[in-house]
Amino acid sequence: MTIHLAILDVDIPVRPHYHRNGLYSTQYRSIIEPAVHRLSQSPLHPDPIKLVVSNWDIMGGVYPPEHLLQSSSTTTTTTTVPGNDTTTNNNNKNDNKITSLLITGSASSAYQTTTNPWITPLKTFIRKIYSHHPHIKLIGGCFGHQLIAAALMPDSTRVEASPLGREVGVHAVQLTPRFRKAFGAVLGGKGELRMQMMHGDWVVPSSSPSNGYITETTGSTTGSTTGSTPGGSTTAGDTPLKNATTNSNNTHNEGNIKPPWLNIGWTKQCPIQGLYLPNRVLTLQGHFEIDSVGMSLVAREFGPILGWSAEVARAHQERIAWEGGVDDGDVVADVIALFLVGEHMLSPNSKL
Template sequence: MATPAPLAALQETRRVTLSLPPTAPKPLVILILLADTPVPSVLSTSGTYHSIFSTLLARASALASTQAQANGADPLALGPELVVESYDAVHQVYPTEERVKEADAVLITGSASSAYLPTPWITSLVSYVASLPTLNPTAKIFGICFGHQIVARAFGSTVEVNEKGWEIGVRTLDLSEEGRVLFGGDKLTIHQVHRDHVPSLPPSFACLGSTKACDIHGMVKKVDENLPLSPSNVSIITLQGHPEFTSDIVGKIIDAREKGRVISHELAEESRKFAAETDEGVRIGRVLLSTLGV
């Protein structure tokens, strides 16, 4: 895969605004560590991963507002503004310590790279993520796909190729007890594009759900192990899947990987059928925001 061109230290910033009262709390700050650049067909239509995640967070914010109003909340007092900043982890560009200390969450994106490789930028990212609780003990950590795997390595587990093969397109997770607490219900549908997986949980983490092909489809770590799990008692949450992806995005990724002979024509055809199914990415984004008090 081609290495993306060097980027400025702060690649992009986007503000996701809710209706606010005159004395609104300070903006929430989410720092995104970009671990890849989308394939050209996705980049041309959906933008960078900064844009893709910002869109998910905006849609999740809108859902949060709708739910709050349905529960009788004042539409002018629904919550703070979200500031989304992105940094190029591939080129080992990270936010300053001061900015991390101001952040409410740090999110690690997916990547076509394998999280188990000893590539310098990957080992640097593992070390950086491991340092985050020391830099800012109150900031949440969100890991998505490759980011989920980086978190696993950073906190004491491993990543490897899954002998059961690829999962691509929308798949239904069987939620664990912890998954049911955070997401509600017994099932969760989310887009997948992965062949690697986390075979075992790091210490103090719980599994969120599984499929027949992947036992650990997400992880959660509490702030306080002595208290019940709730959105406010989440320190770290990860997902093997992609809540930020849409059917169009996954379809373009399938096309690119089939053309590059990363996956077979037969797997591509099967995956396109899964990619066309309905996912719950926005609801998942809503849960991520709920850990920040939104």
């Protein structure tokens, strides 16, 4: 089988990080390609898998053309690509049709549509893919996670600046039982996934109060109201939470999203760490594509812009390097690879 993963670049990395790791699309490709190879060589999927990766400059208005969005059995027609004035008309069925789209992270916020006019056309494009091209899977990372929620779940979720402050560094995402079951073949019994974080916005259920999130066991809210600054960062709330790895009160979070959507898991500082719609959508708040060295470079550049004090900057760097900065990026990449191939296409009783 052939997988064509189109990666939509919605920002450029800070210069030191770019010099080390390249564009965001390159970083995703570098970790997803080996994962697809592992899957192709495993008993899970004995048939050969060919991965084709393309990248698209969304901020520059460059979108995948319509003929690549059609399923292999469909003849295309001329259409205008949202956010781009050009039209496409290509009936070449030998082209590698896009089977999945990945939206990268960005320093912008999904709700900053006035200062970032490229966001609204991208939301329209996401809705178009979801409604008219159901064979194309959608993946989102950090900003991509938030934008997909804003585009596809506006009635049940909202995206906003987190009143608990910016979540930075290695945090253990506690996985919901149904997500663990869906990807158990590659999770290897893991109940949590350690991921690097760098976000000041979050996705929360529309029913949650604006100054925190509800815990089922107490019915109370946590967090405090703080002023927000551009990019979803917070001011008084930007002090890192200590040992923010597990919140036992949040075991309810599998049920805080309307079915058939599923919350993949949570941390103490963020109640929805990703969204999952079987065989259609998978989003992640964390960064499996960035290691501790890369995240340290990002934090050094963003700290002065966000007004971090020396104490806050030091605390964030300590969290990035927490327990050696070890994360489960490769395991998350295996989850992504399995999602790309199709969770329903596994060989019975096989494990990676």
